[in-house]
Amino acid sequence: MEIRKVKFSDVEQITAIYNFYVENTQVTFEEECATPDEMHSRVEKVIQCDLPWLVLENEEGEVLGYAYASSWHNRSAYRFTVEATVYLMPEVQGQGYGTILYEALLALLHKKDIKSVLGVIALPNEASIALHEALGFEKVGEFAEVGFKFQQWISVGYWQLILEQND
Numbered sequence: 001m002e003i004r005k006v007k008f009s010d011v012e013q014i015t016a017i018y019n020f021y022v023e024n025t026q027v028t029f030e031e032e033c034a035t036p037d038e039m040h041s042r043v044e045k046v047i048q049c050d051l052p053w054l055v056l057e058n059e060e061g062e063v064l065g066y067a068y069a070s071s072w073h074n075r076s077a078y079r080f081t082v083e084a085t086v087y088l089m090p091e092v093q094g095q096g097y098g099t100i101l102y103e104a105l106l107a108l109l110h111k112k113d114i115k116s117v118l119g120v121i122a123l124p125n126e127a128s129i130a131l132h133e134a135l136g137f138e139k140v141g142e143f144a145e146v147g148f149k150f151q152q153w154i155s156v157g158y159w160q161l162i163l164e165q166n167d
Contacts, residue, residue, distance in 0.1 A: 001097075003104045006043055006053040006066065013063035014055070015039040017087050026122050026154050029147045046070055051082060052108040056101050064092050067101040069109055072118060080115040086131075098131050106135065110163050119159040122147065132159040 006014070019033040034042075046053045046068050053068035065088035072081040084105060086098050109117060119132045123142070133139075137159035145153035 001059070001064075001100075002057050003054055003101065004057065006047075006055050006068075008040060008043065010055050010063050010066075011036050011040045011043060014043070014066050017063065017065065017089055020090055021087060026147070026149050026152075027125060027128070029122065029149060029154070031149060043068075050112075052105055052112075054101060054104055054108075056088075056097055064089050065097055065101055067105040069105060069114070069117070072116075080113065081118065082109060082114055082116075083118045083120055084109075093127070099134065102131065102135055106161070106163070113165065114163055115165065117161045117163065119161075121157045121159065123155045123157050129157070129159070132161075135161065137161045 015034055015036045018028070018039065021028050022030045022033050043053055049071055051069045051071070054066060055063045056065045057063055065086065067084065067086040069082040069084050072078045072083055084102065086101050086105070088097055088101075106117065117137075119128070119137050121128045121132070129139075138161075139157055140160045141158040142155055143158075144155045146156055147154040
């Protein structure tokens with residue numbers, strides 16, 4: 001296994017992973033599958049903001065998952081806060097890969113002097129909550145019934161991790 005920076009050649013595999021969640025889960029509020037061109041633009045936007053986008057690749061070169069950080073808001077005072085995102089191929093969930101990816105992402109964010117990392121979780125999602133809390137995130141809020149997908153209202157919880165500043 002290798003964790004490395006994203007390449008644009010990864011976009012097809014990243015899109016396939018993400019679209020599984022669009023079509024089958026409420027963890028993303030998108031209701032239409034992303035195209036590779038749209039995903040390419042998303043990757044490019046993260047890279048242009050000088051934020052990390054990582055992939056976990058197996059020995060055969062297959063992308064098993066990805067993690068990235070995106071700007072929390074556009075106003076300059078938010079520049080030390082990011083939202084972290086991790087997606088895995090469904091068949092490799094529960095094997096520790098999410099933790100490995102997230103830890104690598106957090107290490108890079110720490111080097112960039114990011115102060116606050118937010119995890120935004122569609123509820124219920126016990127696996128994502130457990131992952132965030134195992135990494136030290138604490139629940140800081142919840143918005144009730146702010147999304148509607150698959151004919152049901154979905155609430156969203158916010159988990160936050162404050163990173164210690166470098167000396």
